[in-house]
């Protein structure tokens with residue numbers, strides 16, 4: 001069985017490209033060109049050199065000793081939080097801006113919910129000196145003021161989406177409308193392993209640098225290039241896809257995806273798509289999504305803005321359906337506790353998204369010799385306000401601990 005995309009753009013029954021007629025030419029061009037361009041030596045040279053000198057790769061693979069003692073196995077943290085801009089998202093936007101240049105596209109559009117992908121896109125557009133328009137729901141613009149300020153400072157235009165619930169799906173609709181109106185000169189940078197083929201595969205390839213590095217780093221640390229478990233949080237699924245990529249066909253490696261349970265899976269306020277979702281089409285691909293009986297998207301909820309997505313990438317839907325990947329979910333509360341703990345025992349303040357992956361480690365049935373790699377997708381600076389609230393409400397407990 002293959003876990004990679006087939007020639008039609010599918011992972012098993014998931015994937016494909018369900019797009020308006022007007023975009024067929026763009027998507028066809030992209031699908032024809034991306035593999036040729038990505039495999040081109042000149043492209044790879046430029047991509048790798050920017051990842052090294054601009055992003056700061058390779059990111060360390062760090063043996064978290066005190067966390068390992070607590071879990072009862074060797075836990076390694078893949079430090080994507082140390083990338084420029086503070087998360088893994090920049091790996092993909094660097095790749096796509098280079099691709100856009102080679103396709104002769106002079107104008108970049110993107111959509112963003114929490115603003116993290118908007119910032120990563122605005123960053124690479126500033127780097128290359130190209131026009132950047134980021135669509136964002138009006139409600140999200142109000143909720144995510146610091147990221148909106150970052151995008152503006154980086155020279156991007158943030159355009160509010162005023163329809164519907166004024167959140168991510170409305171911003172996505174606006175971005176697609178823009179692309180239909182400006183097909184020739186515009187490239188649409190999607191920020192996760194979602195969207196019509198070839199985006200899920202393209203984004204996974206750009207993020208696959210994560211597992212490419214884990215392989216040689218682990219070889220240095222433990223003498224073999226594969227761990228027993230790779231654990232990553234899943235919003236759309238790009239950091240997980242990158243961390244899983246080179247291990248997909250190695251069944252000795254357990255792939256573990258962690259979703260946001262929000263206030264609890266059955267609470268009505270959750271983003272645990274693989275449990276609550278059903279098959280349907282979202283953002284141009286067939287996958288699992290949270291929807292009502294008549295196909296309306298259900299607004300997801302998580303304390304972490306980056307996991308607050310109603311769908312999941314088609315490759316992950318396939319990995320889960322086939323049993324290749326195991327899924328857990330962590331609640332807001334569990335993620336907050338895990339973030340506090342990593343900060344105190346390792347001196348690393350993780351992003352709230354990442355904290356979901358950390359929260360389930362003690363649910364894995366490990367042996368002492370096991371090697372677990374956790375993809376530390378991002379740093380927690382952006383979540384400080386939420387962390388401060390939590391600390392204020394749990395003060396006694398957290399100051400007197402240890």
Ligand SMILES: *Cc1c(COP(=O)(O)O)cnc(C)c1O
Pocket residue numbers: 087088089116191192193233234235236237238239240306307351353354377378379
């Ligand atoms: C955006 C984000 C995520 C979720 O996106 P994926 O595509 O699922 O990786 C996870 N962690 C951090 C730090 C993020 O910024």
